[in-house]
Amino acid sequence: MSILVYTENWEGKFKKSTYELLSYGNEIAKMMNTPLIALTIGNVDDNELKSLGNYGAEKVLKISDPKLDVFTSKSYTKAIYEAAKAVDAKVVIFSNNVSGKAISPRLTVKLDAALAAGVMHLPTSTDPFLVRKRVYSGKGFADYELNADIKILTLNTNSFEVIENHKDTVIEAFSVQIADSDLSAKPLSVEKTSGKLLITEAEILVSGGRGLKGPENWGMIEEMAEILGAGTCCSRPVADLEWRPHQEHVGQTGKVVAPNLYIAIGISGAIQHLAGVNGSKVMVAINTDPEAPFFEAADYGIVGDAFKVVPALNEAFRKFKQGS
Amino acid sequence: MKVLLCIGHVPDTTSKIKFTNNDTEFDKNNIQFIIGPYEELALTRLLELKEKIGDLNITAINVGPAETEPTLRKALAVGADDAIRVDAEPMDAFFVAKQIAEVYKQGDYDFVVTGKESIDYNGAQVGEMLAEILEFPSISGTSFIDIEGGKAKLEREIDGGKEILEVDFPFVSTAGKGFAIEPRIPSMRGIMMARKKPLNVVAATEAAAKTKVTRFYLPEPKSACKYVDAENVEELVRLLHEEAKII
Ligand SMILES: Cc1cc2nc3c(=O)[nH]c(=O)nc-3n(C[C@H](O)[C@H](O)[C@H](O)COP(=O)(O)OP(=O)(O)OC[C@H]3O[C@@H](n4cnc5c(N)ncnc54)[C@H](O)[C@@H]3O)c2cc1C
Numbered sequence: 089m090s091i092l093v094y095t096e097n098w099e100g101k102f103k104k105s106t107y108e109l110l111s112y113g114n115e116i117a118k119m120m121n122t123p124l125i126a127l128t129i130g131n132v133d134d135n136e137l138k139s140l141g142n143y144g145a146e147k148v149l150k151i152s153d154p155k156l157d158v159f160t161s162k163s164y165t166k167a168i169y170e171a172a173k174a175v176d177a178k179v180v181i182f183s184n185n186v187s188g189k190a191i192s193p194r195l196t197v198k199l200d201a202a203l204a205a206g207v208m209h210l211p212t213s214t215d216p217f218l219v220r221k222r223v224y225s226g227k228g229f230a231d232y233e234l235n236a237d238i239k240i241l242t243l244n245t246n247s248f249e250v251i252e253n254h255k256d257t258v259i260e261a262f263s264v265q266i267a268d269s270d271l272s273a274k275p276l277s278v279e280k281t282s283g284k285l286l287i288t289e290a291e292i293l294v295s296g297g298r299g300l301k302g303p304e305n306w307g308m309i310e311e312m313a314e315i316l317g318a319g320t321c322c323s324r325p326v327a328d329l330e331w332r333p334h335q336e337h338v339g340q341t342g343k344v345v346a347p348n349l350y351i352a353i354g355i356s357g358a359i360q361h362l363a364g365v366n367g368s369k370v371m372v373a374i375n376t377d378p379e380a381p382f383f384e385a386a387d388y389g390i391v392g393d394a395f396k397v398v399p400a401l402n403e404a405f406r407k408f409k410q411g412s
Numbered sequence: 413m414k415v416l417l418c419i420g421h422v423p424d425t426t427s428k429i430k431f432t433n434n435d436t437e438f439d440k441n442n443i444q445f446i447i448g449p450y451e452e453l454a455l456t457r458l459l460e461l462k463e464k465i466g467d468l469n470i471t472a473i474n475v476g477p478a479e480t481e482p483t484l485r486k487a488l489a490v491g492a493d494d495a496i497r498v499d500a501e502p503m504d505a506f507f508v509a510k511q512i513a514e515v516y517k518q519g520d521y522d523f524v525v526t527g528k529e530s531i532d533y534n535g536a537q538v539g540e541m542l543a544e545i546l547e548f549p550s551i552s553g554t555s556f557i558d559i560e561g562g563k564a565k566l567e568r569e570i571d572g573g574k575e576i577l578e579v580d581f582p583f584v585s586t587a588g589k590g591f592a593i594e595p596r597i598p599s600m601r602g603i604m605m606a607r608k609k610p611l612n613v614v615a616a617t618e619a620a621a622k623t624k625v626t627r628f629y630l631p632e633p634k635s636a637c638k639y640v641d642a643e644n645v646e647e648l649v650r651l652l653h654e655e656a657k658i659i
């Protein structure tokens with residue numbers, strides 16, 4: 089028996105979300121009294137792999153197969169399936185990101201398992217296996233009972249703290265059989281918008297809405313983001329009007345984000361917008377209209393003109409950062 | 413060519429959510445149901461493709477009780493050619509995927525499109541599960557689809573960029589943002605024609621649900637917003653640091 093965590097790497101490196109995932113897995117491993125095993129696919133050097141032991145992994149399975157250099161959901165599912173079988177995994181955990189979302193449902197079918205996607209908390213019980221997740225785009229929550237021998241969970245980023253728990257981890261090479269028929273959707277090209285902080289990973293987000301009047305006014309938003317080490321995002325009309333790139337659109341039909349701090353500037357707070365951001369720990373709204381619905385959801389509010397408030401706030405944030 | 417488009421019957425995006433029966437059921441009272449927003453975009457793009465390549469039959473499918481038929485009729489009014497309702501309560505994503513896989517095998521479809529995520533259960537599961545059951549490749553969160561020379565060209569968002577893929581038929585694509593820009597709405601003529609288009613009801617196949625909701629909850633009510641004077645923004649910085657301990 090074991091708990092298996094799929095630790096994705098980005099050009100050979102892990103992210104904070106990887107350690108969140110392991111910390112989460114380690115707590116479940118304790119609840120179920122069984123070892124925690126990490127699984128990586130690709131070329132990661134041993135030092136980086138060893139770092140997984142700092143968060144509870146007793147063993148790291150390392151799959152390096154040139155056939156897996158390109159990601160396809162089918163081939164990755166196959167590889168993880170073989171590993172899960174080999175270590176008799178009772179719980180398999182993924183990050184609720186692009187690849188986790190693509191692999192986990194397929195693996196669920198292959199392992200005859202039960203899946204809860206987008207969890208934010210530890211299971212409240214492991215027998216029966218009960219875990220809470222958001223439903224109705226964050227307008228509600230539900231306790232899910234998973235009724236299969238193997239359970240699969242995908243964990244939202246920023247929803248679990250990193251807990252150090254040192255183990256002398258062993259690294260073990262694991263080989264898999266990938267057939268050409270498992271690789272049928274081949275990418276022709278990949279376009280990276282590199283360097284930028286992924287908004288789904290950011291701990292602070294500065295977000296702008298139509299109240300900012302035009303793309304030329306985003307300088308002060310980017311400035312705030314830079315001072316705070318934050319990412320930037322926007323409401324849907326802002327992306328639709330092409331004031332900002334589509335990757336920045338958050339909300340019910342855009343990305344779902346849950347940073348520690350969400351600063352909404354010139355955003356009215358429509359229910360579809362809030363659906364994508366209401367998992368944030370603290371929300372700040374800056375709006376000229378005291379009746380803007382965002383103030384009902386926000387923890388802190390400033391009724392005022394963004395063109396005056398934001399530059400002043402940038403000054404204050406800068407002073408604070410220099411002082412601290 | 414034939415495509416099977418999986419349509420969810422979900423509460424309107426502006427709905428206020430309530431639960432009933434000791435918080436074990438969603439309260440459908442006063443709720444307006446719609447086609448899932450991603451499926452609406454998918455239908456729009458498939459209609460554009462139909463106009464481009466001529467030969468494309470769009471079958472809309474829903475797994476649900478009779479009350480979902482108006483949603484399927486709406487898909488027909490927007491432009492789907494025919495519709496299938498699998499007569500069953502959608503118990504969980506695996507159950508739904510099993511039903512759709514069965515229908516797929518009975519027909520002569522070339523590919524399947526689903527939404528990337530439903531806005532009720534937010535599972536993001538049905539499309540991928542279906543692909544695994546049928547042993548097809550899956551492309552999730554597709555932001556663009558085109559068909560040319562017997563091959564499909566798709567674009568999808570990946571963490572920190574986008575990827576362009578060429579895929580052989582058959583496959584499952586889960587549609588995300590960008591698939592189409594503005595969803596098409598039914599015309600008067602479309603609504604009239606929809607009444608005559610076939611909506612076939614088929615019986616469910618045996619499949620066991622693996623998950624069950626034991627209880628729903630509403631989010632904790634938020635404490636009231638604390639206002640800071642626009643002339644005194646340093647106060648906000650102080651509160652974020654000392655009270656919220658977030659910076
Ligand atoms: C099916 C569906 C899905 C949707 N999905 C999404 C989604 O995913 N994400 C999303 O964001 N929206 C979504 N929407 C759209 C949503 O309903 C709103 O229309 C949208 O969020 C409004 O964006 P906004 O707040 O930027 O613009 P507006 O509603 O135009 O609000 C602008 C705000 O700026 C304020 N303002 C104006 N000038 C200033 C100033 N100088 N300083 C400070 N404040 C100022 C105004 O008071 C106002 O509150 C969806 C809608 C539908 C129907």
Ligand SMILES: Nc1ncnc2c1ncn2[C@@H]1O[C@H](COP(=O)(O)O)[C@@H](O)[C@H]1O
Nearest residue numbers: 418474475526527529530535536537538
């Ligand atoms: N009952 C259903 N009938 C048909 N299609 C469905 C049903 N439920 C979900 N789907 C499709 O599967 C997608 C993903 O749903 P979900 O896995 O619930 O997030 C939706 O966007 C729909 O396209």
